[in-house]
Amino acid sequence: xxxxxIIRQACDGNGTAVRAxxxxxxxxxxxxxxxxxxxxxxxxxxxxxxxxxAIRALPTFRGDARFSTWLHRIAVNSALQALRKAxxxxxxxxxxxxxxxxxxxxxxxxxxxxxxxxxxxxxDGMRQVLTLHDVEGYTHEEIGEALGVTAGTSKSQLFKAxxxxxxxxxxxxxxxxxxxxxxxxxxx
Amino acid sequence: MGHLSTxxxxxxxxxxxxxxxxxxxxxxxxxxxxxxxxxxxxxxLGALPDLRPPTGDWEALEAxxxxxxxxxxxxxxxxxxGLRSFGWLQAAAALILFVGGTALGTAWTRHGPxxxxxxxxxxxxxxxxxxxxxxxxxxxxxxxxxxxxxAERQYIDALVQxxxxxxxxxxxxxxxxxxxxxxxLEGIVAAGRAAVQQAPADPFVNGVLVSALAEREAILRNAxxxxxxxxx
Numbered sequence: 001x002x003x004x005x006i007i008r009q010a011c012d013g014n015g016t017a018v019r020a021x022x023x024x025x026x027x028x029x030x031x032x033x034x035x036x037x038x039x040x041x042x043x044x045x046x047x048x049x050x051x052x053x054a055i056r057a058l059p060t061f062r063g064d065a066r067f068s069t070w071l072h073r074i075a076v077n078s079a080l081q082a083l084r085k086a087x088x089x090x091x092x093x094x095x096x097x098x099x100x101x102x103x104x105x106x107x108x109x110x111x112x113x114x115x116x117x118x119x120x121x122x123x124d125g126m127r128q129v130l131t132l133h134d135v136e137g138y139t140h141e142e143i144g145e146a147l148g149v150t151a152g153t154s155k156s157q158l159f160k161a162x163x164x165x166x167x168x169x170x171x172x173x174x175x176x177x178x179x180x181x182x183x184x185x186x187x188x
Numbered sequence: 189m190g191h192l193s194t195x196x197x198x199x200x201x202x203x204x205x206x207x208x209x210x211x212x213x214x215x216x217x218x219x220x221x222x223x224x225x226x227x228x229x230x231x232x233l234g235a236l237p238d239l240r241p242p243t244g245d246w247e248a249l250e251a252x253x254x255x256x257x258x259x260x261x262x263x264x265x266x267x268x269x270g271l272r273s274f275g276w277l278q279a280a281a282a283l284i285l286f287v288g289g290t291a292l293g294t295a296w297t298r299h300g301p302x303x304x305x306x307x308x309x310x311x312x313x314x315x316x317x318x319x320x321x322x323x324x325x326x327x328x329x330x331x332x333x334x335x336x337x338x339a340e341r342q343y344i345d346a347l348v349q350x351x352x353x354x355x356x357x358x359x360x361x362x363x364x365x366x367x368x369x370x371x372x373l374e375g376i377v378a379a380g381r382a383a384v385q386q387a388p389a390d391p392f393v394n395g396v397l398v399s400a401l402a403e404r405e406a407i408l409r410n411a412x413x414x415x416x417x418x419x420x
Contacts, residue, residue, distance in 0.1 A: 013258065015254075018258075022249065031236070035236075052253065052256065055258045130233070134233040135234060160198075163197075165233075166226055169229065
């Protein structure tokens with residue numbers, strides 16, 4: 001069955017088709033929402049909200065863009081809107097947790113774990129810009145539109161976020177990967 | 189010139205270095221190492237994998253989808269705001285019953301001795317022919333209401349089966365265009381308004397109009413929400 005057929009059946013309220021879309025795209029949706037939210041519980045709520053919005057809006061999907069792109073955009077906007085509403089959330093200044101409970105799909109688990117935990121330590125604005133630019137590949141113009149800021153502000157937040165990440169990751173480096181003149185190079 | 193700040197180096201990761209920064213980088217191994225580390229960090233972020241949702245996520249989502257009427261269960265529930273929502277089908281079924289009832293009432297008015305709907309039993313000169321011959325005679329309003337409800341459910345079930353067969357055979361959606369559906373609902377609303385003017389106190393007629401208005405509003409709201417999401 002093609003994706004277009006699955007989408008049409010999901011549009012008609014076919015639970016099996018909706019499940020098929022979920023199975024295919026839920027890791028993508030959860031990843032971007034998790035990184036924007038910086039919190040597992042919030043991420044689950046936001047991801048569910050994104051799916052509800054997407055399934056509700058499915059009749060408006062005309063196939064002009066790829067379904068994954070359309071869904072991804074809904075997930076990002078849904079998470080950003082939810083975060084704006086939940087602005088009472090306290091900043092995370094607590095020590096890094098022992099482990100990230102969510103499971104990566106593939107890759108270098110240790111490195112990814114360190115990166116994810118460092119991102120969780122960033123202030124919300126920095127984390128959102130870093131996620132959208134360096135992880136998701138958005139342009140500063142797209143980020144500015146999504147966050148309601150200028151492209152210049154997005155750039156500024158990105159550079160601060162990268163620097164903060166560098167600072168957060170520096171203490172975790174192994175001595176054998178120190179760089180020139182004693183400066184620790186962040187080896188991969 | 190002193191060492192470049194980490195923030196400046198973070199900028200040089202994606203933007204060109206200024207001349208004085210380039211000059212410094214050419215002569216400073218420490219800053220070059222720091223810039224390399226920042227570039228590796230950025231590349232690693234871009235290569236982060238997707239994340240599996242926690243266990244039980246689908247079950248929670250499914251429960252919500254069902255509760256919001258976005259997926260059907262046992263073939264009877266429909267998308268709330270979808271093209272074949274239960275509410276829309278109810279409105280469609282009600283409209284059919286309304287049209288049939290109006291024709292019946294008109295016939296009674298023309299041919300019946302009392303000329304009113306309050307008259308019990310078929311008026312003289314009008315022969316009621318049960319559709320398909322399957323409707324049993326009734327002797328009370330309560331029984332008549334049950335028969336109407338049963339017919340409505342059978343109609344909806346038949347429509348569900350029709351849609352499922354269409355899907356199974358890969359037929360294109362007949363009412364898959366929200367714009368066309370909105371226009372169709374506009375027609376129902378217009379007919380419902382005219383009917384309400386003729387029978388303003390009739391709960392059934394009002395029900396048809398309210399259902400159509402609610403469904404039309406749902407389409408508008410849904411379109412508005414998705415526009416707000418930047419979907420369009």
